[in-house]
Amino acid sequence: MNLNIAFFGTSDRATPLLEALNGDPQLNLKLVVTKTDRKMGRHQKLKPTQVKEWAEKHNIAKFELKNQRDFQKKEKALLRELSKQRIDLIIVADFGFMVPETLIQTYKGKIINVHFSLLPKYRGANPVQAAIINGDKETGITFILMEEGLDSGPILHQIKHPLTKKETTGMLYKELFDLAAKRLPETVKKYANQELTPQQQDDSKAEIYYSPSHPKSTYIYKEDAKINWNETPQQIEQKIRAFNPWPIAWTTLEALEHNEKLEDLALREGVDASLRVKIFSAEVVEKEMAEAGSKKSKLIPKTIQVAGKKKTSWENFKNGYAKK
RNA sequence: CGCGGGGUGGAGGAGCGGUACCUCGUCAGGCUCAUAAUCUGAAGACCCCGGUUCGAAUCCGGGCCCCGCAA
Numbered sequence A: 001m002n003l004n005i006a007f008f009g010t011s012d013r014a015t016p017l018l019e020a021l022n023g024d025p026q027l028n029l030k031l032v033v034t035k036t037d038r039k040m041g042r043h044q045k046l047k048p049t050q051v052k053e054w055a056e057k058h059n060i061a062k063f064e065l066k067n068q069r070d071f072q073k074k075e076k077a078l079l080r081e082l083s084k085q086r087i088d089l090i091i092v093a094d095f096g097f098m099v100p101e102t103l104i105q106t107y108k109g110k111i112i113n114v115h116f117s118l119l120p121k122y123r124g125a126n127p128v129q130a131a132i133i134n135g136d137k138e139t140g141i142t143f144i145l146m147e148e149g150l151d152s153g154p155i156l157h158q159i160k161h162p163l164t165k166k167e168t169t170g171m172l173y174k175e176l177f178d179l180a181a182k183r184l185p186e187t188v189k190k191y192a193n194q195e196l197t198p199q200q201q202d203d204s205k206a207e208i209y210y211s212p213s214h215p216k217s218t219y220i221y222k223e224d225a226k227i228n229w230n231e232t233p234q235q236i237e238q239k240i241r242a243f244n245p246w247p248i249a250w251t252t253l254e255a256l257e258h259n260e261k262l263e264d265l266a267l268r269e270g271v272d273a274s275l276r277v278k279i280f281s282a283e284v285v286e287k288e289m290a291e292a293g294s295k296k297s298k299l300i301p302k303t304i305q306v307a308g309k310k311k312t313s314w315e316n317f318k319n320g321y322a323k324k
Numbered sequence B: 001c002g003c004g005g006g007g008u009g010g011a012g013g014a015g016c017g018g019u020a021c022c023u024c025g026u027c028a029g030g031c032u033c034a035u036a037a038u039c040u041g042a043a044g045a046c047c048c049c050g051g052u053u054c055g056a057a058u059c060c061g062g063g064c065c066c067c068g069c070a071a
Helices: A015-022 A050-057 A068-084 A101-106 A127-133 A169-192 A233-242 A314-321
Strands: A003-008 A027-035 A038-040 A045-047 A061-065 A089-093 A111-115 A138-145 A155-162 A250-252 A276-288 A295-306 A311-313
Touching (some): A003 A169, A015 A027, A015 A050, A015 A089, A015 A169, A027 A050, A027 A068, A050 A061, A061 A068, A068 A101, A089 A169, A127 A138, A127 A169, A138 A169, A155 A169, A233 A276, A311 A314
Parallel strands (some): A003 A089, A027 A061, A089 A111
Antiparallel strands (some): A111 A138, A138 A155, A250 A276, A295 A311
């Protein structure tokens, strides 16, 4: 058996998958489809995605897309390229684009989507974040066949992964990508040998986590990372982990002052209370209340960063900013 | 050259033309059965190079580094 494979992906964490595909003697990675270079970073420099860099380094043909509209426009060209390369199977992982209909239909049953949740739970673009935000005990990976609906295709293989309630999105993505890379080649080959029977998803159990700021979208937005102090310390802490490494949960200095959810803090005079503060990590602590013997949970930040300053610990931050 | 903020003792911050201050830490000593508690004392700093000035951490020019927005 010898299969020609195309990989659709944009995530910088996708290299383990590329390595796994490329390293299997029965699989020929022939084409990589990814995003065009983007203006990135502090000086708006044009930078290629890591998927593209990897493809160039390994001398594998690449096909670049600027945005969704560009994808529609180039769909025919891509179809030609796919047939020219005699692609048997397409692997899609953390792609960031909706695959156009014609392509899905043309390659029906030949597109495998690597999705980072236990489908039908958390369909959409933010499955990893959603599992952390909801404080789930486990999540995982699902290999599905792509069809028109949003992550709704039949399941080929599913792998569970326990959660420790400590992981950030960045850490969990890495773990899941590594896990996916380990299982991807054999899953692909088994499917090609018809050893796997696709199982329909139970649509009645489907869950989708929508962006609070954009209720029709499953992407994460910067606004979502603004801390809502009406939530419980646990919820806030889960979001802090979910929004790391991007966009990073944030609030303002004035929101920290005399905040019920935190230990009491008064800012020293002269500091600009409107400055933004990023909270990279925090923990929830149960505190005995003075009387009554009741307990109340408090959020204790651990690593924070005031706009324009360096990342620092909560203790150091208090030494500099709190009134004594 | 996308917009903006900043580099002050070991850490985090004030000061923004004229004796360098605060919180934490460190060291010595006191008080303690004892201490991460408390008291007294001490060491230790203005990123680099030029310029303006009687005088610069503070103003100007250049360099290196860090960060927020934006993606």
